[in-house]
Amino acid sequence: MKPVAIRVINLLLALIIGALLSLEVVTAYLESSINEKTEIKPLHFTEDNLKFLLNQGEVKNNSFSVHAFTNGLAVISSGQINLSAKNYPFLKYSLNSNSTVQPTFFARTAGNPNTLMRAALPDNRAGIIDLGTQPQWAGQIIEVGFLFEGKQGDSFELKLASLEKASLKNHWRLLINQWLKFEPWSQYSINFSWGGAKYQATPLPLVVTIWIVFSTLTFVFLNKLSSQPWHQNRPAILIIFACGWLLLDARWLFNATTQMNASQQTYAGLNETQKLAKGLDAHIFTGMQKLKQTVLPQTPVKIILLSDPETQLYYALRARYHLAPHNVYSTHQLPAKKQLHTGQYILVIGELAGFSYNRFRSEITWKSNTRIQATRVHRGDYGQLFLLQ
């Protein structure tokens, strides 16, 4: 057989053996976290052990269909039960819905009966949640159920829901879900990517690295067995590395495709104004557009923008951005009185502790000791706008 053919066979064998070995390592690690060996049967949710609290849906073939909401909520509950949390660390389910709001699994424990433990069901399809990572899922569980937030027209179908024990199959299923969890664009995307779920029992890059190491060692060994020259290892090592890179790239492209579909559904075909009106700060954008078009002068004016830095900073900076070219200074403290001037505007985004306005006296009070004469010229979902007098 030609030396090249031998090396190709060795390479393929090395990749396969490396994959098997790395899977074995991961399996051993997952098994080490399974303490109980006793036989525990899954607790399947059926019409016998889970009921609608207010007749907000129907059960057919153990499939729960939700189509009515009271004050925006529908609840399915087990009522009083008694089960040990450590026996059932996994929740499996299958979900269909036409809503973007995720249903929540809830539970109450004997140790803290007045507090609801909640876990969002992240996937609008079949999924599995590791309840064991929730600190509140401990001790004796006295009630479980599902919460659905919705409005008229929304519908949910929950089926095949069950609580299950810690098994190797469930751990693997959870791990794969963690690797493939969709990571949409967010404020942290520009800084880093989790590569799936934030928490992964065994991160995929680590597993791929182990695969590369095992495959490389196996290839070197097989090459030595078949008396291949040592220097022929290097191209193969690069190919093994390339396989690892391609696998992780496939995961990224899978996420990218989902993201692309989401972006297309949200933004494709819309003009600039329509796109901005769909963002997280839609109410801020709409408010600032209204201010620019109908309240503020056409020539840029100076605006002091106040906001709570803990809860409103994002909206405040978005407001400043949308208000351009108005000259905006964003802060969380009202400047000293001597630094304020007639004709300046004060824009308050959201609620701000220490800030109040008396419309009868046309007076802003700041932290009980500073009073400033100002007229409120506009009020909206974004907050309030004042003109200093």
Add this chain to the structure above:
Amino acid sequence: MNYFSLAAALILPWITGIFTLASLQRSNSKNNHSILAGQIGYGFFIGYLILYGLIRLSFNLTGNLELKWVMGALVSLSLLALLVIRYRRKGHFSYPTLTNTSNPSVWEKVAFTTLIILTATHLVFNLLETIWTPLLPWDAFSAWTHVAKVWFYTGELTDFVPAAQWLAQPDSPAYTSHAYNYPIFSSLMQLWTAVGLGSWSETLINLPQLLCGLAIGMALFSECRQQGASRLISLSVCYLFLSIPLINTHLSLGGYADIWLAGFTGLGFVKLITGLKEQQPIAITGGLLLIATATLIKNEGLIWFLLALLTTAIFQLSSRQLLTTLALTSAAILACLLLETTSLELGTLGRVGYFEGKIFAPNMPGLTFQYHNVWPAYFKNFFLMGSWNLLWLLVFTSLVTALIPPYTPTKKLVTTFVLIFLAGQFFIFFLTDQARWAEKYTALNRLPLHFSPALIYACFLLWHDQLKLKTEKQATSNELHNS
């Protein structure tokens, strides 16, 4: 919206850069695609640098950004460069001989086609996200792009000042932002795009950044081909860069200046490394100049330039010269300590040196000198999360390989560069209060991004050199055996 004008605004500076670079190079061959790829890649950054200069000139001379004036200047420069190219072609010059032009096998063709498809897929994804998704990242809407938007709507290069100054001068037209002392290159490029389009766009203003990524890829392809790599290997290097998840994110969610730095600093180091390897003074100078211009983009560009000088010095100087330099530097530091003068005030550049427990660099706030343990953050981000694919496995494996004897000049060069890069990261994130940005997983990834083209290229050089050496040794051994 004028899409034709937008296209011209994006492409004209690029063409000017390509022609300018071609006019400066000693040879031009219509058949040498790799050199053309390099001219396209590096030409993008030269062209946009020229554009930056013209925009500043336009504001200085007229107080506005005159689109037609700048476009006219770009066209004139392009024509001038073409004349120079035409004149030089009449003279004597040599067509460079490209090694490794053998016919690829079927498998190589399949692999090449696959990589083309994968690379194109990444770029298409980036393009669609750029077009669809409105401005998202924090520093974009709060700093870089906010500045560009103000300039677009005011029509002037309005000043940005600190908040205290803004409050103290109610009649001043100056604006305020926490980014008041940021360099303005990135914002000017967004402004230029908006002016070219004729209106402000939350999406299209980031198209130059997408082109930036494409240009980096082409430059990497060219450099690898110039080193004798096959088209497949060269494309692999290009694909490695363009498939890094964090690079994809920066190309899709525009508004940050980091991808520009990946071009100027990253490609600058690529050119510097090539120049040091081949002992080409022009390449070394070109690389250093490219890295130096990074100071126009982000403040840390100055530190990257100092690292580049250090890399050059360590590689070029002999051991004796290095020891002498080290001794003199130590003596200078000792003298400063004895004289109790460890810092200098440089006027508008601010303080430089060590003062009251802080380290100062021009145009940068003081950094508190203190050790922080951010190893867990680094390990997690580089090896366990999804930002970098397997880049850091490649880098550290290459570094270990480079430290194994026998030592070749390429190994010394790669080791020098990677260690200096790591030393820079260690200094910034382990020894100063910038560690908080590492602990928050922010700058910890974005700063290494600036070096990513050069890190990939360095790894390529090392492995390519090793494979070439072994092949040559084997060939020599076979010849001796046969004779």
